[in-house]
Structure formats: C-alpha cells, structure tokens
Amino acid sequence: MSNCDSCASNGSCSSNDKDNCNGGIKKTMPKYGSVKNIIGIISGKGGVGKSTVTGIIATELRKSGYKVGVLDGDITGPSMPRFFGVNDKRAEMIPINKAEVKFKPVETKSGIKLISLNLLIENEDEPVIWRGPVITGALSQMYTDTEWGDLDYLLIDMPPGTGDVALTVMQTMPVKSMVVVSTPQDMVSMIVKKVVIMIEKMSIPIIGVVENMSYIKCGNCGDKIRVFSKKTAEEQAKYLGIPLLSEMPINLDLVESLEKGTAEKYISDTDEYKMIIEKII
Incomplete structure (x- = not known):
C-alpha cells in the first residue's frame, strides 16, 4: 500500500510486510489458524440488513465449497448466532496459560465457524455496557484468539457507522475488501456515503453495495413495487460512487426463516443471491 513506505523506512514494519501495513500500523494475524481473505460487511446505520447480508454471503460461499468463518464484530448488537440458529450454543x-485463553468457535449446520460475544456470555439478552476501548479490545481478542483453522474467507459483520470499532478493524486487520449495505432512502444513502468515504480514506477496495429492502414483488403480476424510494438501486449506487452488487427485495419467507433460525437452509435452497458471490470470489 502507498502509505506503507514511510513506516517501512522507519523500521516499524519490514519491506516484506507492506501488504499487512497501513499508515505505520502493522496488521494483526490470527494466532490459531490462517485466513486467506478477510471481507468486512458494513453499513452507515443499523437496521438495514447488514447482518443478514453477512449471513447470506457466508452461506453462499460455504455452499460453493469454501471454508468460511464469521466474526460478529457488532459487539453491542450481536445477531449472527440468531441468523444461523445457534444462539442456544x-x-x-480453552485455557492456554494463567493469562491467556483461546476460543473454539461454534460451527453452524453447514460448517461455518462463528464467534460472537453472544456465544461467550451466559445470557444473550444481557446488554454490553462497555466503553469504546473495552469493546475494541474484545473484538481484537475474538479475532486473534479464535481457533479458526484454515479459512478461505473470514467475514466480519461490522458495527454500523464510522466509530472506534470500524476504525480498529480497518487499521489493524488485513481486510482485503469491503461490502457496503444500504437501503433505498436518501437519508440512509447520505449516511452510507460517509462510510464509503471512510473506507476509501483507509485505502481498502470496495466490492460494491447491496441495496436491501429495495422493493416488494407483487404476488399477482410479479412487478417490482418500490416502497421506500422511487429511485432505482442503480441511481443510489451511482450516488455512492461504487458498483451495485445486488438489489434485494423485502422477503417475508426469509424473515420467517430468520425467526425460526433456519435461514442457512433457506438460503442454501435459493439461487437469488448468486450475483453477489460472483463478484466476491
């Protein structure tokens, strides 16, 4: 990366580490395993379906034969265990010594390795009332100290916005690329634009944007009915200045599968999301 020349010259990272260095900060690697590709999934605000898109991408990658892990980086609002129906696990x-432990992740039915704060606390309803440094420390520990094994892809379900945790992930982890999630409203797109600019400032490639809740499909004629904006997904992507990966409809069958914890099976039986994966792999 272009920002690494200065840190290499002052000795903070060697010339061989330039791909793992940004702005003088050497990238952290997992202790227990290897990861070929780290992809962050991020949005400008909550409630737009970022975790759902993360789960869809993970499931489709796994269905395509890749070894996949998911790091639930939304520490104060973790939802990935619910998506995969493993919230009861x-x-x-595992103690390493008196001061260290490593985490053995929960595996989903299809073999996706998942770590989330909600899988480490006794009661998933218990709120996390922590300040920023503690949150970023917990996320970093879950990333470095989890027994990932050999993964082709590690997906990080990022917290919304441009705060401490997003900055920590982008600066300290060797993120290969990012997927942005938005919804059709202009107000949401304006906030998402801030995230896009942040990612660009961090010199991380953006694969594109998934517009979620883009439309509903008429049960009689099959026409797309846009309920949140008259603008097309292409117009919104043009405003953001990044490629459009997919426009996803409001899907009540998917919502029902999420509520039952069977989304992984539902997505595995659906070809609807292939266009996202084709631009990732």
Whole structure:
C-alpha cells in the first residue's frame, strides 16, 4: 500500500510486510489458524440488513465449497448466532496459560465457524455496557484468539457507522475488501456515503453495495413495487460512487426463516443471491 513506505523506512514494519501495513500500523494475524481473505460487511446505520447480508454471503460461499468463518464484530448488537440458529450454543474458552485463553468457535449446520460475544456470555439478552476501548479490545481478542483453522474467507459483520470499532478493524486487520449495505432512502444513502468515504480514506477496495429492502414483488403480476424510494438501486449506487452488487427485495419467507433460525437452509435452497458471490470470489 502507498502509505506503507514511510513506516517501512522507519523500521516499524519490514519491506516484506507492506501488504499487512497501513499508515505505520502493522496488521494483526490470527494466532490459531490462517485466513486467506478477510471481507468486512458494513453499513452507515443499523437496521438495514447488514447482518443478514453477512449471513447470506457466508452461506453462499460455504455452499460453493469454501471454508468460511464469521466474526460478529457488532459487539453491542450481536445477531449472527440468531441468523444461523445457534444462539442456544456457547463457544468454548480453552485455557492456554494463567493469562491467556483461546476460543473454539461454534460451527453452524453447514460448517461455518462463528464467534460472537453472544456465544461467550451466559445470557444473550444481557446488554454490553462497555466503553469504546473495552469493546475494541474484545473484538481484537475474538479475532486473534479464535481457533479458526484454515479459512478461505473470514467475514466480519461490522458495527454500523464510522466509530472506534470500524476504525480498529480497518487499521489493524488485513481486510482485503469491503461490502457496503444500504437501503433505498436518501437519508440512509447520505449516511452510507460517509462510510464509503471512510473506507476509501483507509485505502481498502470496495466490492460494491447491496441495496436491501429495495422493493416488494407483487404476488399477482410479479412487478417490482418500490416502497421506500422511487429511485432505482442503480441511481443510489451511482450516488455512492461504487458498483451495485445486488438489489434485494423485502422477503417475508426469509424473515420467517430468520425467526425460526433456519435461514442457512433457506438460503442454501435459493439461487437469488448468486450475483453477489460472483463478484466476491
């Protein structure tokens, strides 16, 4: 990366580490395993379906034969265990020595390795009332100290916005690329634009944007009915200045599968999301 020349010259990272260095900060690697590709999934605000898109991408990648892990980076609002229907399970904490533990992630039905704060606390309803440094520390520990094994893809379900955790992920982890999630409203697109600019400032490639809740499909004629904006997904992507990966409809069958914890099986039986994966792999 272009920002690495200065840090290499002052000795903070060697010339061989330039791909793992940005702005003088050497990238952190997992202790227990190797990861070929790290992809962050991010949005400008909550409630737009970022975690759903993360789960869809993970499931489709796994269905395509890749070894996949998911790091639930939304520490104060973790939802990935619910998506995969494993919220009743708990990750193991294995002592390494008196001061260290490693985490054994929960595996989903299809073999996706998942770590989330909600898999490490006794009650998933218990709120996390922590300040920023503690949150970023917990996320970093879950990333470095989880027994990932050999992964082709690690997906990070990022917290919304441009705060401490997003900055920590982009600066300290070797993120290969980002997927942005938005919805059709102009107000949401304006906030998402801030995230896009942040990612560009961090010199991380953006694969594109998934516009979620883009439309509903008429049950009689099959026409697309846009309920949140008259603008097309292409227009919104043009405003953001990034490629459009997919426009996803409001899908009540998917919502029902999420509520039942069977989304992984539902997505595995659906070809609707292939266009996203084709631009990732």
